[in-house]
Amino acid sequence: MIAFVLSRLLQSAVVMVAVAVIAFFLFRYVGDPVLAMTGQETSREDQERLRTQLGLNDPLVVQVFRFLGRGVSGDFGISYRQRRPVTEMLVERLPATLELSVVSALFALAVGIPMGVYSALRRDTWLSRVFQVVSLIGISLPPFLVGILLIFVFAVLLGWLPSSGRGEVVSLGWWTTGFLTLSGLQALLLPALTLGLYQMTLLMRLVRSEMLEVLRTDYVKFARARGLTDRTVHFGHALRNTLVPVITVTALQLGSVIAFAVITETVFQWPGMGYQFIQAVASVDVPVMAAYLVMVGFIFVTINLSADLLYYGVDPRLRLERTVIGGQADRGA
Amino acid sequence: MSWRVGRWHRLRESEIGYSLRRSPLTVFAAMVTLAFAVAAIAAPLLAPHNPYDLASLSLVDALTPPRWDAKGKSEYLLGTDDQGRDVLSTIIYGARLSLAVGATSVLLAASLGVTLGLVSGYVGGRADAVMMRIADVQMSFPAILIALLIDGVLRGVLPLQTSDDLAIVVIILAIGLSTWPQYARTVRASTMVERAKDYVKAAQLIGRHSAAILAHHVLPNVMGPVLVIATIQLAVAIILEATLSFLGVGIPPTTPSLGTMLRIGNNFMFSGQWWIIAFPGVALAMLVLSVNLLGDWLRDVLNPKLR
Numbered sequence: 211m212i213a214f215v216l217s218r219l220l221q222s223a224v225v226m227v228a229v230a231v232i233a234f235f236l237f238r239y240v241g242d243p244v245l246a247m248t249g250q251e252t253s254r255e256d257q258e259r260l261r262t263q264l265g266l267n268d269p270l271v272v273q274v275f276r277f278l279g280r281g282v283s284g285d286f287g288i289s290y291r292q293r294r295p296v297t298e299m300l301v302e303r304l305p306a307t308l309e310l311s312v313v314s315a316l317f318a319l320a321v322g323i324p325m326g327v328y329s330a331l332r333r334d335t336w337l338s339r340v341f342q343v344v345s346l347i348g349i350s351l352p353p354f355l356v357g358i359l360l361i362f363v364f365a366v367l368l369g370w371l372p373s374s375g376r377g378e379v380v381s382l383g384w385w386t387t388g389f390l391t392l393s394g395l396q397a398l399l400l401p402a403l404t405l406g407l408y409q410m411t412l413l414m415r416l417v418r419s420e421m422l423e424v425l426r427t428d429y430v431k432f433a434r435a436r437g438l439t440d441r442t443v444h445f446g447h448a449l450r451n452t453l454v455p456v457i458t459v460t461a462l463q464l465g466s467v468i469a470f471a472v473i474t475e476t477v478f479q480w481p482g483m484g485y486q487f488i489q490a491v492a493s494v495d496v497p498v499m500a501a502y503l504v505m506v507g508f509i510f511v512t513i514n515l516s517a518d519l520l521y522y523g524v525d526p527r528l529r530l531e532r533t534v535i536g537g538q539a540d541r542g543a
Numbered sequence: 544m545s546w547r548v549g550r551w552h553r554l555r556e557s558e559i560g561y562s563l564r565r566s567p568l569t570v571f572a573a574m575v576t577l578a579f580a581v582a583a584i585a586a587p588l589l590a591p592h593n594p595y596d597l598a599s600l601s602l603v604d605a606l607t608p609p610r611w612d613a614k615g616k617s618e619y620l621l622g623t624d625d626q627g628r629d630v631l632s633t634i635i636y637g638a639r640l641s642l643a644v645g646a647t648s649v650l651l652a653a654s655l656g657v658t659l660g661l662v663s664g665y666v667g668g669r670a671d672a673v674m675m676r677i678a679d680v681q682m683s684f685p686a687i688l689i690a691l692l693i694d695g696v697l698r699g700v701l702p703l704q705t706s707d708d709l710a711i712v713v714i715i716l717a718i719g720l721s722t723w724p725q726y727a728r729t730v731r732a733s734t735m736v737e738r739a740k741d742y743v744k745a746a747q748l749i750g751r752h753s754a755a756i757l758a759h760h761v762l763p764n765v766m767g768p769v770l771v772i773a774t775i776q777l778a779v780a781i782i783l784e785a786t787l788s789f790l791g792v793g794i795p796p797t798t799p800s801l802g803t804m805l806r807i808g809n810n811f812m813f814s815g816q817w818w819i820i821a822f823p824g825v826a827l828a829m830l831v832l833s834v835n836l837l838g839d840w841l842r843d844v845l846n847p848k849l850r
Contacts, residue, residue, distance in 0.1 A: 352831065355824055355827060358820060506688065
């Protein structure tokens with residue numbers, strides 16, 4: 211057990227260092243940081259002085275370690291575009307992205323699971339067919355197209371909801387929230403729906419197929435034979451057993467939520483980190499890109515690590531396999 | 544003539560023919576995909592205008608509504624955009640670009656992934672461990688993020704003037720390099736199974752070179768799943784291209800593409816020029832849905848478990 215946890219921790223650390231080193235090379239070699247920070251009128255001597263001041267003349271190894279050291283303490287340098295500390299910019303945008311992601315994930319869970327359960331239990335009703343079509347559309351349409359469609363219907367045609375921005379926000383210390391104002395909640399609705407649709411369809415398909423599988427198992431037949439009510443069998447036995455993979459997939463999906471948040475935020479001009487990242491890519495603002503990369507890498511590694519450890523805790527078979535094949539066993543899902 | 548009938552009959556009665564007849568939706572999807580492919584190949588013949596030809600554009604005709612609208616003009620069936628480009632022609636040329644970018648990047652990702660997967664599964668050992676860890680790490684990041692990153696890096700590395708000309712190459716590289724692990728994973732798994740089989744052992748015994756064994760004996764036996772992944776990935780690649788172009792980091796706005804068109808149309812949605820965004824949006828949705836449906840069907844047909 212300890213060996214497994216340690217090896218996983220080590221692997222995660224290696225991945226994290228690799229991501230950080232890529233970020234460093236990005237930072238150092240994509241464009242010249244000095245030229246990016248100074249204007250045309252800066253003299254050559256001044257540029258040279260800035261170069262030494264920034265430590266760009268030091269040996270490469272020293273620079274890598276300095277970058278890593280600063281990164282650990284949360285310092286990613288100054289944005290080329292905005293001339294402000296990158297960390298400050300990211301932290302400022304963090305609440306918008308987190309609020310959007312959490313609301314969309316909750317929406318996906320609250321709608322996707324019941325839809326999946328229903329279409330597994332009542333396979334041949336017309337409502338199930340509607341759900342299937344919705345899920346096919348949700349899984350194959352690109353998220354930005356869904357966003358545009360929602361804007362077209364609810365903002366342009368009906369004029370019910372705003373199409374961009376976050377509405378009025380309330381500051382709670384360094385955190386800003388849109389939950390406390392009506393315009394904030396209205397502004398949240400369409401982006402959250404766009405971001406949640408894909409996760410919702412994924413959850414629905416997963417719950418449906420898992421339920422169908424579990425309903426065929428012997429213990430469900432036995433439970434029926436014991437004369438338990440449908441309700442107990444469906445929700446006490448079947449649904450409960452489908453929830454393990456659902457939880458894992460939901461956790462792993464948090465990663466793609468971040469990716470789709472980039473797109474959703476751009477469509478709705480939602481002032482989050484993803485929108486900031488797109489603007490950084492478009493204007494080659496390398497420090498922002500590097501910092502975003504390191505941060506997203508950290509979130510991903512943490513999620514994957516905790517999912518692995520959770521799996522290990524939940525599934526006793528994994529412990530056997532690991533010792534037999536010696537770490538070669540593939541992760542499921 | 545008789546052999547033709549015989550062949551047609553055989554196709555009709557074959558398993559693929561049977562499963563096609565049972566699923567009219569798949570037939571429809573195949574027809575839509577075929578229509579897009581024909582339109583893409585024959586774009587210069589089919590499109591009423593040439594959106595690349597800047598001289599033929601007239602700003603007087605900019606923002607013309609579709610033909611059936613009172614203000615519509617007969618030469619622009621689906622209206623024009625803000626530059627006076629014919630929407631229908633731009634969609635046809637855009638589909639051409641989408642399919643070309645999609646097919647090329649799928650080819651790139653597949654050749655890279657299949658090669659690495661074959662070597663990884665056949666050689667095993669340390670090379671396998673390293674490659675699969677890289678694939679693992681890359682797969683845990685969504686393709687769109689990796690594509691965005693590669694796109695951003697290449698834009699920074701390339702000089703500004705050339706980056707517009709090279710945008711299509713950049714986008715193909717970005718999509719190809721961000722989607723290879725899927726193929727590598729699958730091919731590696733099947734190669735490990737094939738490696739232990741007698742025909743491979745026999746080839747080894749008569750002293751064939753490993754590369755020849757992989758290319759002539761193992762490869763044909765692991766191609767089935769690759770075909771399925773490639774079809775599904777074609778839809779993914781088309782979506783990625785449209786998304787990158789929509790975000791403004793893909794195809795430059797002067798080149799007609801579905802993504803850039805949607806980006807332009809997005810700005811005119813509120814002022815009532817709905818046709819600039821609606822028609823390309825519907826076209827993209829139809830194309831992606833059809834390719835996805837075909838991929839689903841192919842997976843079911845080629846999956847021996849479901850037979």
